[in-house]
Amino acid sequence: MACFMTVGARGNWGFVLSLRGGKLAGLVLVGVAVAVATVLFQTLTENRILTPAVMGFDALYVALQTGLVFVLGGHGAAALDPRLRFAGEALVLAVVALGIFRFLFDGRRGFHLVVLAGLVFGILCRGLANLLQRILDPNAFSVLQSLMFSRFNVMDTSLLPVAAGAILAAGVLAWRLAPTLDVLALGRDTAINLGVDHRRMVTLLLLVIAVLVSVSTALVGPVLFFGLLVSNLAYLALGTDRHRYTLPGAALIAVACLAGGQTVLERGLGYDGALSVVIEFTGGIVFILLLLRGTRP
Secondary structure (H helix, E strand, O other): OOHHHHOOOOOOOOHHHHHHHHHHHHHHHHHHHHHHHHHHHHHHHHHOOOHHHOOHHHHHHHHHHHHHHHHHHHHHHHHOHHHHHHHHHHHHHHHHHHHHHHOOOOOOOOOHHHHHHHHHHHHHHHHHHHHHHHHHHHHHHHHHHHHOOOOOOOOOOHHHHHHHHHHHHHHHHHOEEEEEEEEEEOHHHHHHHHHOOOHHHHHHHHHHHHHHHHHHHHHHOOOOOOHHHHHHHHHHOOOOOOHOOOOOOHHHHHHHHHHHHHHHHHHHOOOOOOOHHHHHHHHHHHHHHHHHOOOOO
16 A cells, blocks of 8 residues: 555655545455455355355446446436446445345355356346447447446545445444354354344345445446455465454455555556456456365355
């Protein structure tokens, strides 16, 4: 973070620090949200190769952006108040996330159905998005392209206070529930035998995950494999499953990856590259390696 703020800084330090500070705050918020949401989701599913993105949220985000441009047009979508659009996207993503998660985690449905439901939901959203994109005129499609992908280089700093409040509240709640999460990770039957109100706890955690996923996705766009990457790095580096260590550990690793990667791309490569591409490529390799290794839940 210090390198991101100072390396290559010239001229008016007040302007430089304010400009980079807003971008760094966005990177920190996204890193914390994605890391905490992924660790919580892996605890609920009892599997370390799953992330909330498996449930098709990247496809849902693209479908939302496509529908917005289709209804309002390219100029209308670009002129829309970013705070209004952010609130609407976050609300829709949170409602859909909570609905899908709550349906899947009622105690009777297993891991394979979770994966299958995520794939089907993603295919459905992509199909709808592709249908609408074929109807759009070229100018509107060019506007849509700028909205569909992860954008770490340009973040609207006016959205950061609202995002920070939601992420901070969800993160503090997850931290306070860390001892219960350790018990929940032992499995549904064991957790119930040890006195955990499983249904209530799952509902609460699903709400936290939905808030974190929706805010981070609405802020910078979909990041499919980033959570998988930082969560497994945290498990490997810390050598423990206790959530009092894995939650902040994964968050710190996520912030280090985003801030460090953005520093290299901006200062070393002169913006000649996209951090989202590097993240997804690396995370995809980690995902394949975990599958080949046969990671146990």
